[in-house]
Amino acid sequence: MKYSQLFGKTNKTAKEYDSKNATLLQKAGFIDQVMSGVYTYLPLGNRVLAKIEKIVREEMDKIGNEIFMPAIVPTDLWEQTDRLDSVDVLFKAVGANKASKLRNDAEYVLNSTHEEVVTPLAKKFSFSYKDFPFAVYQIQSKFRNEPRAKSGLMRGREFRMKDLYSFHTSEDDLLDYYFNVATPAYEKVYKRLGIGEDTVIALASGGDFTKEYSHEFQTLCETGEDTLFYVKSKDVYYNQEVAPSKAPIIEQDQEEKEIQDVFGEGVVSMEKLVKFLDIPAYKCVKTLIYKADEKVIVAAVRGDYEINEIKLKEILNCKHLELADKETVKKITGAEIGYAGIINLPDDIDIYIDDSIEPMKNFECGTNKTNFHTININWGRDIDKPDKFYDFKLAKEGDLYPETDEEYKIYTAAEVGNIFPLNTKFSDSFEYTFTDENGDEQPVYMGCYGIGTSRIMGVIAEKSNDENGLIWPTQIAPYHVHLMHIGEDDQIIKITEKLYKELHESKIEVLWDDRDTQAGEKFADADLIGIPVRLVISKRSLEKGGVEMKLRSETEADIVKMDDILKHVQNCL
C-alpha cells in the first residue's frame, strides 16, 4: 500500500482523548471517534482488528464451530432469563421515528451478550447425551449502554467480541473443557498476539451463576483498569473484587482509655472524621446499613478500608445487596446517615464485623446518635466481642493473603478475556435438558468464554508504545514493513519502487511512504504508526551500500545490502 493511497492520515496535533490508547490510535490514524465509546476503524486499525480476529478465529476453530448470531432478537428471549429488566447495560432497538414505528412498532433487544440466543439455538440441535459435548462461537459487534465510555477501545458502547459457549452433560465435563481445552486455547491466542508473557489468569467473581470463581485473562499494563493481588507461594492472581485479605498488624495502645461520646456537628465522612478527631482512619470503624434481599443488616470495616460488596454478598448469601435508604438508617440507628456505629444497636439486628476490627483497642465508631461519635471503645468492656469475624474488606496494598500470611504483590492489569462456568443458569431458564444413558432428563451444563477483540487492540496500544508512538507486535501490525525514500531523486524513487514490488511479491506487507515530503515528517509518522520494520532508501544509505533497516522496538539502524534485505526482513517476522 502506498501512503498516498491510504485513507485516514496521521494527525500529530490531534487533541488528547480520555485515554492513552484513544489518543495514540487517533493521532496515528487507526481509529476515528464517532462518539464516546464508538469508533470507526480506519484502514490501519481495521487491518489490526482483522489480524487479531484471524488469530482468535484460528484458535477457536480448533475447539468449536463458528456461527454468527444476530444482534437484534425478540425481547421474550431476555424475559425468559429474567434479565430484560435488570441488565443495566442493555439496549433495545425500536422504530426511530413515527413513520418507522407505523411500519413496525415491535421492540427488540440489541444484545450485549448472547446466552439468550445461543441457549435456545443449542436446544434445537442437541437432545441425547450422544450429542454432547460441543461448543460454538462467533466474532461479532456487541452493544452496551455505557454512561461514560472514557477508555478508548478498552470500554465501548459498541465493540467487537468473540464469544464461545460450551455445552456439557455434567459439571465435571464442563470443568474439563473449561480448564483443559478453553484455557490452553486462550493462552495460545495471547501468545500469538504477542502479549502471552504479560498475560496472567486471575480469579474473579462468579457472579450470579456459580459459587466458584470465574477466570480473567489479564494483561499486566500500567494504565490497566484492574488491580491484581498475587500470592507468590501459590502462584495465584486474585482480582481485587474477590481477593481474600487480612489487614497487616498495627500496633495498638497498651492501656484501655475511658470511653467517651464526642459531639461533632455534621462530621459524616471518614475524611472529616479523622480531621475532626485528629486520629488515623485505622483507629476508626466504618459502619454501613445494608438491605440484603428483604433483610436489613449492619456491616462494619476498619476505617481505612472499603467494604467489598461482592465478598459481603457471598457471606450473606443474598441475591441483591444495596445500601439502606435514609428512613431505614434512621429506624435502625435512631440517627441521620453518617453516625452509625456498632454500639447501641437494637438487639434483633444482624451485625457483620470485618476481621480488620478484631485486634483494635480504643477505637472509634458512630454513636448511633446524630452528631455524635464515640471514641476509646474496647472489646469486652464496651461491646461484646462477636463469636465470628468475617473478611469482606476490599483488599488493598500491604494486605496479607490470609492462608499463608504473606503480603500480596500488587499489579495493575487490563482484562483481555474472561471465562465463566455458567453451570445450569441458562439451561434452567430455557428448560434445556438432555436424555442420559438411562433415558432420564438431565440439565445441560454451560460455560461461556469471551475475548474482546477490539479491546485487545486498545490494551496493546495502551501497553506497547513509547514517547514517539505505537509499537505493534509483528503478528498484528497493520503492515510488516514501513518503507520510505528520502529525496525526490528519480533514481532513488525507482530503486524504492523496485524494492516495494519485491517485498510485495514475497508476501511481505509493506506500507510505502511515497509522499514528496520532509524526511523528518516521514520518520515521525513511521514512529507514530509503529510498524515493526522500517526501511529507508536515501542517497546516504545507497552510498553505504544498501538500505537502512531499523526495528521500531530498537533505537539503532543498520545498513543492509539490497540483495539481503528480503532475508533480513523475513527473519524479523
Added chain:
Amino acid sequence: MKYSQLFGKTNKTAKEYDSKNATLLQKAGFIDQVMSGVYTYLPLGNRVLAKIEKIVREEMDKIGNEIFMPAIVPTDLWEQTDRLDSVDVLFKAVGANKASKLRNDAEYVLNSTHEEVVTPLAKKFSFSYKDFPFAVYQIQSKFRNEPRAKSGLMRGREFRMKDLYSFHTSEDDLLDYYFNVATPAYEKVYKRLGIGEDTVIALASGGDFTKEYSHEFQTLCETGEDTLFYVKSKDVYYNQEVAPSKAPIIEQDQEEKEIQDVFGEGVVSMEKLVKFLDIPAYKCVKTLIYKADEKVIVAAVRGDYEINEIKLKEILNCKHLELADKETVKKITGAEIGYAGIINLPDDIDIYIDDSIEPMKNFECGTNKTNFHTININWGRDIDKPDKFYDFKLAKEGDLYPETDEEYKIYTAAEVGNIFPLNTKFSDSFEYTFTDENGDEQPVYMGCYGIGTSRIMGVIAEKSNDENGLIWPTQIAPYHVHLMHIGEDDQIIKITEKLYKELHESKIEVLWDDRDTQAGEKFADADLIGIPVRLVISKRSLEKGGVEMKLRSETEADIVKMDDILKHVQNCL
C-alpha cells in the same frame, strides 16, 4: 470436518418457511430463524457467507480502502441530512429498561446505511483537490425496521452488506469511477460468485439524489422480487419502476356512441366497475387525486394500468407525492372517493393524462358525482384533448419501448447489488467541500455502491437448487467435497479416513459424513446440503476399483481410481 462434529444438522421434515431460500437453507442446516427477517448463520451457512464476503473483499480492495464504521451513531448525524424523521426503515437504540435508561438515556441511530457516518468521516481527511478521488468500503451488519420480512435472506431486518463510498471533485470524475471502476469490479464479483452469466445491469430510480438513473445488478431468478423490462435492440434492462412504456395498440370503435351517465351505487374499484358495466378495463380511465408537495393534481391512466408514482413524481418534479385524503378528493371532485374522472373538473386544477388514454374512443371515467360513472366519452366532443400526454403508467407485459416501438422482453430477477450516483446530496448536508486548483471551495461529488452479502446467499439458494436440495457454486460452497463411507466395515472406514486426510492435506475442504447411519440418509443429506463433489467409498466402489465420484449438478456417478481422486477433484474446483 466430520459431520458428527458439525453443529446444526439437517432437518428434512422442517416446516416450510415463507420463501424457498429460507426453507431450503433451514432444512439443510445453514441458517436458523430467530425471528422474521433475523437469522443465525450455522457453521455451514457461516462458511458460505464468509466465502461470499472474502470474494467481495478481494475485489473491493482493488478499488477502495476497507474501513469499519459503527452501527450506532448520534442522532444528530441523521438530523443534518433531514433523514432522521423520514427514513421509515430506521431503528434507534435506546436503554432497554429503567436501570439502563438511568445509566444513560441518550438515543442513537442504528444505521440502515452509512452516508451519515462516512461523509463527516471523509470530510476530516480530505481538503484539497489533491486528496481526491478516493473510496472507502466496509462489510458489516445493517438494520432495517421491516414490517414483514418474508423473503428469507433476501429481505432482512438484520443483514450483511458491503457498502462502498467514493468521493470526487466533479460529476465527470464520479461517473468515470462509477462506470469504469466500480461497475467492472462488481461484474468481477458476480462472475467469481458463480452468477456472472445470469446477472445483468438494470436501470433503476435515482431517488431523491439524482435525475439520472441508478444501476442495479439483477440476477435472473424465477422467484425474484423484481421485474425487468429488456429492450433487445438497445441491450438495456429497465427495472419496472422506471421502464418507459407505450401501451400496445388496441382496436377502438369506429363510431362515437352517445355519452351517458350511469348510476351504480358503491361501484368504486376497477374490478367492480368492469363487472358492473360489463366492459373491459382498457375501455375505462382510472383517475386519482394526488397531493404533490403542497399542490393538488389529478392523474389518469387507462383502467388496465397502474400509476407508477416514481415516473409521475419525476414528471411533476416534486419531493413528496401521496394520494389526497377524502376531504381533498371531495373538495376537488365534489364526490366521495371512487367516482373521480377527468370530466367535470374545476378549471384551475392541473390534470395529467397518461398516453395510454390518448387513442381511446367511447371510454368510461368517473363522473365526479357520487355513485355515477360516465361512459362513451370521446376526445374533442366531450372533453378537450390536452396538448400533452405523459408516460407515468407502470409498465406491464406486452408494453412497447417507446423509442423503438419494440415489445419488451420480461424477466423476473433478484437484486444482488446497486450503485448510486449521490452527487452532492450528502456533501451539501455536511458542508463538505474541497479547495480546487484556483483556491475556490467546491462541493464534493459522491457515489455509493452496495452489495448485500447475506442477500446473495439467499438469491443463490433460491436460484440454484433442485427437488433434492441446494446446488452450490464451487466458489462459495461450504466445502468442496462431501465424503461418505457406506457400511461400518473397519477396512472401509480406514480407507475413508485416509482419503479424508489426503484431501485435507491437499487443501481441499471436505465434509466427511462419518455417521453410522443408512446409506439413503447420507445420500439425501448430501443432496440437501449441495456440496459440489460427492465421494462415496463402499464395498461396491472398492470392488470396482476405487471411489464413486458424482457432481451435485449432474446425475451420473463415475468410479475413479483411488490414486487419481485428488487430481479429479482438483479439476472440478
